[in-house]
Amino acid sequence: MTCKNCIGKPVIQLTNNNVKLCKNHFIKYFEKKVKKTIIKFNLIEKDDKTCVAISGGKDSIAVLNVLSKIKGKDKKFRIEAILIDEGIKDYRDKAMKDAASFCERNNIKLNIFSYKEEFGYTLDEILKKLKIMPCSICGTLRRYLLNKKARELGFTKLATGHNMDDEAQSILMNQLRNNMKVNARLGPINGIKKDSGFVKRIKPLYLMTEKEVASYVFLKGFNVRFAECPYSDVGYRSEVRDLLNNFESKYHGTKDSIVNSFLEILPMLKEKYKEESSLKYCSLCGEPTSKEKCQACVYVKKLTD
Numbered sequence: 001m002t003c004k005n006c007i008g009k010p011v012i013q014l015t016n017n018n019v020k021l022c023k024n025h026f027i028k029y030f031e032k033k034v035k036k037t038i039i040k041f042n043l044i045e046k047d048d049k050t051c052v053a054i055s056g057g058k059d060s061i062a063v064l065n066v067l068s069k070i071k072g073k074d075k076k077f078r079i080e081a082i083l084i085d086e087g088i089k090d091y092r093d094k095a096m097k098d099a100a101s102f103c104e105r106n107n108i109k110l111n112i113f114s115y116k117e118e119f120g121y122t123l124d125e126i127l128k129k130l131k132i133m134p135c136s137i138c139g140t141l142r143r144y145l146l147n148k149k150a151r152e153l154g155f156t157k158l159a160t161g162h163n164m165d166d167e168a169q170s171i172l173m174n175q176l177r178n179n180m181k182v183n184a185r186l187g188p189i190n191g192i193k194k195d196s197g198f199v200k201r202i203k204p205l206y207l208m209t210e211k212e213v214a215s216y217v218f219l220k221g222f223n224v225r226f227a228e229c230p231y232s233d234v235g236y237r238s239e240v241r242d243l244l245n246n247f248e249s250k251y252h253g254t255k256d257s258i259v260n261s262f263l264e265i266l267p268m269l270k271e272k273y274k275e276e277s278s279l280k281y282c283s284l285c286g287e288p289t290s291k292e293k294c295q296a297c298v299y300v301k302k303l304t305d
């Protein structure tokens with residue numbers, strides 16, 4: 001058995017069409033498909049300044065690498081990285097080192113912000129004070145900081161490492177919970193309404209599976225850790241992830257079908273929920289929100305009460 005394009009030994013079988021590729025052809029395939037995704041969904045426009053939200057994990061390093069390749073020597077194409085240090089002992093500090101050395105080697109400016117400096121507490125300290133699901137407070141604070149800092153630094157797009165598996169899980173979770181309004185905010189570009197306070201979040205790995213991203217990072221020899229966050233939610237999402245993985249192993253292309261059929265109805269969902277997603281500005285910090293106070297301020301207030 002050889003690679004579809006040469007006599008090389010195959011290293012991977014693509015999930016949606018069973019094609020087998022060697023290392024070189026897989027790397028080419030991966031980078032080309034990410035570029036095509038960016039063009040197809042118009043993720044980056046001519047005058048955009050893009051920053052990549054990195055964690056040191058495989059997905060964000062893959063995005064950063066492909067975007068820096070696209071940038072090449074084009075000085076007008078501005079790309080930097082932004083990292084949020086949540087303050088998770090023995091986890092984030094190691095991932096931060098990997099992210100920092102990747103950026104240094106590739107000459108990419110890395111902007112680091114931390115919960116400790118911005119909110120007064122690390123995530124470890126927050127979770128000792130509040131009885132709360134770690135990922136719900138952590139996700140809220142990270143999204144808040146990423147948006148605020150990216151905007152203040154003058155970026156117009158914020159690229160994240162979400163891949164096809166993440167998106168298929170989110171779509172299915174929202175459907176199982178009858179939460180179509182949340183589904184309306186998904187897609188390769190996040191959000192329903194335009195607002196100058198929001199930096200649009202884009203997902204260049206939207207059409208790449210988790211297995212493809214992991215294989216790309218491994219074959220490129222990038223030094224990333226595959227360790228899981230110690231607070232990682234073992235609830236609903238992980239059950240949906242297992243269910244989808246089981247299905248995918250029996251019926252190749254399941255995740256691809258979920259995401260592609262979702263893309264067909266997404267414009268209708270966005271139109272339907274356009275009016276319901278009214279935007280206000282937080283009465284405490286001035287950041288965009290759908291309520292009177294943003295959720296980050298609600299959490300911070302609980303911490304200081």
Ligand code: SF4
Nearest residue numbers: 134135138229231232
């Ligand atoms: S797994 Fe949860 S707690 Fe850990 S970094 Fe991600 S959102 Fe934060």
Ligand SMILES: [Zn+2]
Nearest residue numbers: 003006022025
């Ligand atoms: Zn080949």
Ligand SMILES: [Zn+2]
Nearest residue numbers: 282285294297
């Ligand atoms: Zn606020």
